[in-house]
Amino acid sequence: MSAFELEAVVAGYGGRAVLHGVSLSIAANGSLAVVGPNGSGKSTLMKTAVGLVRPTSGRVLLEGGDVTRLDAPGRARRGLGYVPQEANVFRNMSVRENLKIGLEFVPGRVRASFAQRLSAMLELFPELEPKLGTLAGHLSGGQRQMVAMAAALMPAPSFLALDEPSAGLSPRNAALLFEVIGRVARYGVTLLMIEQNTRLGLGAADEGLVLVSGEVKAKGPAAGLLDDPQMRSLYLGSR
Ligand SMILES: Nc1ncnc2c1ncn2[C@@H]1O[C@H](COP(=O)(O)OP(=O)(O)OP(=O)(O)O)[C@@H](O)[C@H]1O
Numbered sequence: 472m473s474a475f476e477l478e479a480v481v482a483g484y485g486g487r488a489v490l491h492g493v494s495l496s497i498a499a500n501g502s503l504a505v506v507g508p509n510g511s512g513k514s515t516l517m518k519t520a521v522g523l524v525r526p527t528s529g530r531v532l533l534e535g536g537d538v539t540r541l542d543a544p545g546r547a548r549r550g551l552g553y554v555p556q557e558a559n560v561f562r563n564m565s566v567r568e569n570l571k572i573g574l575e576f577v578p579g580r581v582r583a584s585f586a587q588r589l590s591a592m593l594e595l596f597p598e599l600e601p602k603l604g605t606l607a608g609h610l611s612g613g614q615r616q617m618v619a620m621a622a623a624l625m626p627a628p629s630f631l632a633l634d635e636p637s638a639g640l641s642p643r644n645a646a647l648l649f650e651v652i653g654r655v656a657r658y659g660v661t662l663l664m665i666e667q668n669t670r671l672g673l674g675a676a677d678e679g680l681v682l683v684s685g686e687v688k689a690k691g692p693a694a695g696l697l698d699d700p701q702m703r704s705l706y707l708g709s710r
Pocket residue numbers: 484489507508509510511512513514515516667
């Protein structure tokens with residue numbers, strides 16, 4: 472059984488479809504990077520996955536259960552964690568406070584205490600330990616992304632959605648962040664990300680999906696897509 476699935480999803484805005492029947496599935500603890508040119512519908516796919524856009528037809532399945540009609544908070548209670556592209560941390564609060572809010576955001580999802588979840592997150596993100604008392608707004612962009620991921624993982628979701636993690640980062644910081652994302656992908660959570668930087672996105676995921684004009688142009692092992700010269704020249708650009 473797939474941990475997450477989109478089944479023939481048609482979705483868009485104000486009656487205009489952006490996604491024209493998109494299907495994908497991610498195995499439990501697997502990872503999928505969705506890449507594609509600007510305007511291909513990646514953000515719309517992400518919003519549909521997390522419950523911010525309702526499909527006009529098709530289904531969204533989380534661990535085999537139909538969540539198509541559930542809103543974003545309802546999906547969070549069912550184990551979906553989401554890291555939006557922007558405004559994903561409270562900048563005027565410390566890293567520790569951000570993690571506390573992350574846990575409290577989905578009440579009753581885990582029995583573990585704050586201390587237990589915090590120590591699990593510091594094992595995954597040891598870089599955050601010396602920063603626990605620092606205001607999130609004083610961190611670098613890459614560090615803030617790490618805090619946002621840790622906060623989303625505090626309630627122990629089974630599925631994590633990352634919206635353009637490299638957005639706004641320098642190439643060097645984006646590369647460092649993707650090392651951390653590779654760690655998250657191996658950590659025991661099912662991962663979906665959309666990413667403009669195709670090399671970084673496909674480099675951190677098991678599977679890749681190339682979205683063009685709201686349709687799936689290719690999907691398969693991420694390494695295979697990265698190595699396919701035709702795919703590179705047609706859809707992936709030089710990045
Ligand atoms: N809130 C919205 N209302 C109306 N149209 C929208 C909205 N958001 C996106 N669109 C349109 O949907 C299409 C796909 O946009 P989307 O943002 O999903 O693509 P994308 O692949 O994420 O692009 P980018 O990489 O540039 O962010 C575009 O034509 C865009 O203008």
